[in-house]
Amino acid sequence: MFENTLLLAAAIVVVALLFQPRVRHSRDWRATITPLASIIGSGFLVAAPLLAHAVNGWALLAMAGIVLMAYGIGEVIRYNIRYAEPLLSTAQQPNFLLVVERLSGLVLSIAYVISVAFYLRLLASFVLRAMELESEFLANIVTTGILVFIALMGLWRGLGGLESMEETAVNIKLAIIVSLLFGLAWFDINWLAQTGNEISYRPVEEWSYTLRLLAGILLIIQGFETSRYLGSEYDAETRIRTMRYAQILSGTIYLLFIGLSLPLLGDFHEQRDETAIIDLSAMVAAVLPAMLIVAAVMSQFSAAVADTAGSGGLLSESSRHRLTPGIGYALVATIAIILVWSASIFEIITIASRAFALYYLLQCVVALLASRGRGHLVQRVGFVAIASLLLLVVLFAIPDGG
Numbered sequence: 318m319f320e321n322t323l324l325l326a327a328a329i330v331v332v333a334l335l336f337q338p339r340v341r342h343s344r345d346w347r348a349t350i351t352p353l354a355s356i357i358g359s360g361f362l363v364a365a366p367l368l369a370h371a372v373n374g375w376a377l378l379a380m381a382g383i384v385l386m387a388y389g390i391g392e393v394i395r396y397n398i399r400y401a402e403p404l405l406s407t408a409q410q411p412n413f414l415l416v417v418e419r420l421s422g423l424v425l426s427i428a429y430v431i432s433v434a435f436y437l438r439l440l441a442s443f444v445l446r447a448m449e450l451e452s453e454f455l456a457n458i459v460t461t462g463i464l465v466f467i468a469l470m471g472l473w474r475g476l477g478g479l480e481s482m483e484e485t486a487v488n489i490k491l492a493i494i495v496s497l498l499f500g501l502a503w504f505d506i507n508w509l510a511q512t513g514n515e516i517s518y519r520p521v522e523e524w525s526y527t528l529r530l531l532a533g534i535l536l537i538i539q540g541f542e543t544s545r546y547l548g549s550e551y552d553a554e555t556r557i558r559t560m561r562y563a564q565i566l567s568g569t570i571y572l573l574f575i576g577l578s579l580p581l582l583g584d585f586h587e588q589r590d591e592t593a594i595i596d597l598s599a600m601v602a603a604v605l606p607a608m609l610i611v612a613a614v615m616s617q618f619s620a621a622v623a624d625t626a627g628s629g630g631l632l633s634e635s636s637r638h639r640l641t642p643g644i645g646y647a648l649v650a651t652i653a654i655i656l657v658w659s660a661s662i663f664e665i666i667t668i669a670s671r672a673f674a675l676y677y678l679l680q681c682v683v684a685l686l687a688s689r690g691r692g693h694l695v696q697r698v699g700f701v702a703i704a705s706l707l708l709l710v711v712l713f714a715i716p717d718g719g
Contacts, residue, residue, distance in 0.1 A: 320503060320602040324496045328608065331492035341484070348544070348551045348559035349566075354487045354619040355540025356567040357494070362613050363439060364537050365575055366593045367666075369582040371530045374518035376582065379531055380575040384568040387538035389703050390677045391564045393684050394542050395557045396696060401687035402553065414686045421679035422631050425542070428672035429628030432539065433621045434653040435665040437463050440617035442662065446595055447610045460657045463618070467625055468650035486619035493612035494570060497598070497605065501577035504601040508580045516579050532714035533667035535674055538571070542676070543623060546631070625649050667714050674710035681707065 340346055368376035405418055441459035445451060508514050521527050544560035551559070581597045598605035629645030640648070656665065681704035688697050 320500065321604040323503075324500050324602055324604055324608070327499050328492040328496040331495045332488060335488040335491060344551075345555065345559055345562070347484075348547065348555055349562045350484060350487050351547065351623055352541045352543045352560055352563040353567060355543055355623045356538060356563060357490065357540075357570060357616060357620075361494070361537070361571070361574070361616055362443075362594050362609065364534075364571065365578045365582065365597075367534050367537075368531075368575060369578075371527055371534075372521055373582070374516040374579060375521065377572065377576045377579060380571055383531070383535070383538055384571055386535075386703075386706065387541065388564055388568065389699065390680075390707075391541045391560060393677065393681055393700060393703060394545050395560060396684050396700075397680060397687060398545055398548075398553050398557055398560075400691070401683050402548065404687055414683065417679055417682050417686065421676050421683065424672060424679060425676045426628045426631040428539075428669060428676055429624040429631070430649050430652045431656060431665060431669040431672055433464070433624050433628070433649060434460075434656040434660075435662065435669055436617040436621040436624070437653070438657050438662050438665065440614055440621070443595070443610050443613035443617075447607070457657050461654050463621075464650040464654050464657075467622060468647045486615040486622070490612050490615040490619065493608050493615070494574075496608060497612070498570075498573055498577060500598075500601045500605055501574070501581070505577055505580050514580065526715075529713050529715045532674075532710040533670050535670040535710055535714070538567075539669075539673045540567075540620065540623070542680075671711050671714050674707045674714070678704050678707040678711065 334340065364380070365376065368379050372379050401414070401418070404414060437460045438456060440463065441456040444459060445456055541560050541564050544556045544563070547556055578594075578597075581600060595606045595609055598609050625646055628649045629643070632640055632645035632648060660668065681700045684700045685697060685704075688700070
């Protein structure tokens with residue numbers, strides 16, 4: 318009872334702080350929310366089951382590697398905001414640079430469509446889990462209904478309508494995440510006090526196969542690149558600074574969550590279930606499963622809205638505004654519906670990971686082109702190294718086949 322009251326109180330305090338006018342009207346916070354919504358919404362609750370299934374007790378180390386890789390890719394995007402964007406905005410921009418940038422934008426649009434399908438399919442799984450219903454057909458029906466709603470909202474109220482839904486969802490989600498971390502910390506303290514408890518560190522039998530599985534979940538740290546496309550609202554330095562804030566905050570949350578979840582995971586590597594964290598959280602506090610379902614809904618909905626908005630805008634821009642953003646949102650929803658009905662959630666994760674890896678790879682090429690003549694040797698070496706890793710993800714990432 319004490320744990321339930323404490324966790325609810327923590328969530329209420331955080332919600333109250335985030336809805337303070339000073340926070341909501343902070344320019345830096347608003348610029349941070351869009352990438353943060355997508356990064357944390359990219360599979361926050363599914364990360365622990367996936368990593369535990371792939372590498373058991375080594376999940377924290379694997380998550381640290383993924384976070385570091387994401388931060389390195391973020392440095393590429395930040396470099397492009399500072400150096401590539403001015404080149405692209407000139408009247409005589411380098412032709413090859415423009416071609417690669419446009420191609421990366423098209424790839425990102427496709428990646429966003431795939432990720433929207435993943436977010437909302439995961440949302441449907443958590444909603445049905447709350448109702449004690451497990452049906453892939455029903456999950457697809459729920460997902461389709463939400464996609465139609467988002468498309469209609471985008472057509473009716475445009476980007477403003479989508480953004481207002483996103484901010485509320487992010488604030489509620491962050492409050493529940495803070496509460497969850499408190500709960501896990503309390504559980505771990507009691508767990509460690511009991512003799513005989515230890516984390517399972519079984520040897521990984523096939524490292525090449527495991528690394529390919531890990532490459533297939535790159536999607537869970539995607540989202541920071543959205544700062545690149547907020548140039549109409551925020552200057553370059555603001556976007557660079559707030560993207561870094563979003564990555565540091567989300568990376569800290571991911572590492573704390575995975576680290577604190579290890580005592581709960583036990584022999585979870587023997588099974589695979591995207592909603593397993595709900596059952597596991599009941600061991601911490603009775604109130605947590607309900608709170609996590611709300612967090613899951615808010616996480617996936619806010620991320621889906623953010624990526625629908627981004628993809629619709631990119632499709633409009635790629636068509637040289639022959640498509641309006643509203644039509645772009647509807648097109649995104651339509652393609653996502655087709656994908657939901659034709660692939661499993663774990664296949665969607667891998668397809669999206671490969672698509673985002675290809676986009677980031679192209680952004681490394683943009684950075685290399687933009688760095689010519691600047692003498693940034695260390696950065697150029699870093700771009701090549703990151704591009705090489707991303708190429709491996711594109712070529713070899715596989716779904717968690719259970």
